[in-house]
Amino acid sequence: MPAIAFELPEEVREARDGVAAFARAEVIPRHEKHRALLEEPRKLYREDGRFSDEAVALIREVRRAAARAGFYAMCVPEALGGGGLGHLAYYVAWEELFRVCGPQNWLMLYVISHWAFGPSRLLERITGEARERVLAPMMAGDASMCFGLSEPGAGSDAAAIATRAVPDGDGWRVSGRKIWTSNAPIADYCIVFAVTDPALASARRGGISAFLVPTSSPGFEVQRVIRLFGHIGGDEAELRLDNVFVERWQVVGELNRGFEAALYGVSLGRIYNSARAVGYGRWALERALEYSRIREAFGRPIADYQGVTFPLAESAAELHAAHLMGLNAGALLDRGEQAVKELSMTKAYSVQAGFRAVDRAIQTHGAIGFTNELGLYHAWHSLRIVNVADGTNEILNRTVAQRLLKGDTDL
């Protein structure tokens, strides 16, 4: 019986079912085949914390296979050579991937081009020359990128960045530091945000520009890989830019208006992370339901105890609500709305709902819920992080409250 009273567009359903089938054929078997590498941190990471060459090769393999199958760039505009599906499809397909694969089969992260790691609508803003140079390898899944906005002194208040781009001949010299930049340890390009007009920037009236920078540029350095939650390696890095020369072809969007590209990127991130939370939440709920039927205590399956099942019913209600919010936010973006309030509410609510669902699923499993094999703790870690990444819950609530107080009370 369908849980939702209206149908998704056919192309969105096809995208959802297509990525699920692709994950079952190409991702999950790869994890089974390469378990010795993928589940052994000492093989997965190099000493400096970056993915090992073998792991990078597998990531590339998945990206390329997904590109050949038409999934990798399916949500990239047709003008860039993509499939032209929009934000609703992006939400739905990501949610399905997270639900089907769970956190252990993490190569699924490379089935659809992640907005900050690969081609997306964001690249509509790059110059013709940049398209010539970078688009083909990015679309094929051969090359990847990262998104360098946050700095040690500028997180939630991202407009406070201190990285400077100073004019030099036909271009600029960029110097500064970036932190938490995901995918940076293995990326070929970085979209770097820098102040080009300090007066405008300090008045908060623009003055920030975005540049597409090859990570091989002289002066561009991955200073350290950041380790999270006790891991011995990671995907986030701290970057140092020391007089990196950039030219006009590298400007993303309009000069001094780069912050608009940042805000759009973050919107895609909010859709992605809402999908991640609901997908992992649904995956965890399904695991908890299965386990409650087979685990016995006091002579009966624990599913017979309302103390076990009522929390799962609460998860179902919250995930259902978050799922509907995600569909709505995706559809609003597809209609050309900015949906600032709706996207903020969706992301803040979804990550908390998904996190609670995973936490409850751990409790349903008792001690076994903490083991590596089950993967529940991977989902728990992942969703704990998205309470901060792409806008903390507090900042999202702040945005919602500001909109409400301005009279935007439509719900």
Ligand SMILES: Cc1cc2nc3c(=O)[nH]c(=O)nc-3n(C[C@H](O)[C@H](O)[C@H](O)COP(=O)(O)OP(=O)(O)OC[C@H]3O[C@@H](n4cnc5c(N)ncnc54)[C@H](O)[C@@H]3O)c2cc1C
């Ligand atoms: C895993 C991960 C990956 C990331 N990837 C990227 C990336 O690829 N590129 C990138 O540019 N950035 C990335 N980030 C950075 C992310 O965007 C920032 O962490 C986020 O914006 C919050 O900034 P902060 O961590 O500096 O926290 P801070 O801004 O220092 O905030 C600290 C605390 O204060 C609260 N706070 C701050 N201001 C207010 C206020 N006005 N009202 C109420 N509470 C407030 C916050 O909610 C938070 O609880 C990533 C972060 C993580 C964790």
